[in-house]
Amino acid sequence: MKIVxxxxxxxxxxxxxxxxxxxxxxxxxxxxxxxxxxxxxxxxEGQSTTDPVVELGAQVIHGSDNPLLHDAMLASDCSPAATSLERGVIVVDGAARPLTGDTQVSSPLRTLTILRHIHKQLSGMGMGSVSVQQALRMARVSRLDQQVFIEWFQQNTATAVAHTSLGSFCTEDWYAGSSDQQLRAGTGLETHLHRWAAGLDVRLSHAVHEIRLTNDGVQLVLEHGVVDADKVVITIPPPLVANGTLRVTGLPSSRITAAGRLEAGDGVVVALRLEQRATGERFTFDGDGGLGHVTVLGNQQYVVAVSKGPQASKLRALASSPTALTRAVTALDPTLKITDDPPLIEDWSSGPWRAGAFTKPGPEVAAAAATWRQPWEERVFFAGEASQAQGRAPFLDQAHASGVRAASEVRQHIRN
Structure with a gap:
């Protein structure tokens, strides 16, 4: 059985x-x-292979029970990430405020607890749901705390949250905040993907432009030539099918519509080289918007800014001017000494085969994912984190789970 x-x-x-x-x-x-x-x-060159690497895409593995950690080599490579607000600094209204003691600003996770209490009260009274913004005002949350809360969850979900239904916000895991543990792979997450790819027939620079059903299988049309197979599994972001980057001839319009609803949020990652290796881990959250999560790893020679959702465009604009970018980063943390080296930039919304950082939450996402992931004509199957969108955050474990599910579906159809 030939599968692509x-x-x-x-x-x-x-x-x-x-x-x-x-x-x-x-x-x-x-x-x-x-x-x-x-x-x-x-x-x-000159760095040890044991030195921490710079993650320009997915940053961490979420959760101590993550199935990815069943891989012993990955598990042994991981250590806790310094991305906890309780151990970091938040910058809001231009001032740096550690989230310990009396800093006149509350942790967004503490504000989330308040909103959940409001939701419980409203549900008990049989009242319809209000928006997150309305609930924050009802709870008399301060202006600074509102700003920090909204920006924190916009960064975590890559979408605007102020007008999200309070009911969805308080009941879906997507908005639950940080998992119990966040782990960083010392040698880089991509290192382990290369290890898992070893022995597989992986053909790079082989863009598939069209998939057609044949009498007894499928045909994939590439720029130069075609590939015939018995089954195909599509794992690219669904919006690339919705916009015609990959055409699936005959795919029902309901599937195309579902693919379009699985929209990915904007995301940009920028890394600036430091004059010297950092001696300790530091995490700063830009509550004023733009730089998002700013992290320096211990023994690392880069500071990394990750911005998602509505604010990603600000980081993208800053990255076009290295001088302005350096000025903005050092304004957050004046202790950083940044070199004149060009910044490293990964724009996850730019390029013909990119659709954004990850799938955004929304009221129609779970239903769209359920439609999208159903096998079609017993020959076309679907995977990717978007296909798992059921209120769960689109972390790496969901991409992994989708691959496991799709493989199981293919086997089931072969047996039948």
Whole structure:
């Protein structure tokens, strides 16, 4: 049985690795690298392979019970990430405020507890749901706390949250905030994806432009030539099917509509080189908007800014002017000494095979995902974190889970 997987991100590699045990499997990747939205800067000349690398895509593994940690080599490579607000600094109204003691600003997770109490009260009274912004005002949350809360969750979900239904916000895991633990891979997440890809038939720079059903299988149309297969698994972001970047001939309009509703949020990652390696880990959250999460790792020579959602455009604009970018980062943390080296930039919304940082939450997302992931004509299958969008945050474990599910579905249809 010949199976083709379209896309060499975590979902595609997970699916291909499972199916390759007993089938002929090829992975076709449009770009010149594997990893999808995992992008790790490898050590430069003169650096030890044990030095921390710069993550320019997915930053951490969420949760101590994450199934990815069943991989012993990845688990042994991980250590707690310094991304906790309780151990960091937040900058709001231009002032740096540690979130300990009397700082005149509350942790967004503490504000979330207040909103959940408001939601419980309103539900008990049989009242209809209000928006997050309305609930913040009802709870008499201060202006600064409102600003910090909204910006924190906009960064975590890559979407505007002020007008989100309070009911959805308080009941869906997507908005639950930080998981119990966040882990960083010392040698880089991409290193492990390359390890998992070893032994697989992965073909880079093989963009699939069209998929057609044939009498007894599928045909994939590339820029130069075609590939025939019995089954195909599509793992690229659904918006790329909705906008015609990848055409699936005959795919029902309901599927195309569902793909379009699985919209990805904007996201930009920028890394600036420091004059010297940092001696300790530091985490700063830009509550004023623009730079998002700013992290310096211990023994690392980069400061990394990750901005998602409505504020990502501000970081994108700053990145176009290295001088303005350096000025903005040092304004957040004046202790940083940044070199004149050009910044490293990954714009996850720019490029023909990119659709954004990750799937945004929304009232129609779960239903759209359920429609999108259903196997079609027993020959076309779907994976990727968007296909798992059921109120769960679109972290790496969901991409992995989608690959496992799709592989199981393919096997089931082969047996039948």
């Amino acid at each position: 997987v379209v896309g060499a991100g975590l979902a595609g590699l997970t699916c291909a690795g499972s199916l390759a045990v007993d089938h002929e499997v090829s992975v076709l990747e449009a770009t010149n690298r594997i990893g999808g939205r995992v992008r790790s800067l490898r050590p430069q």
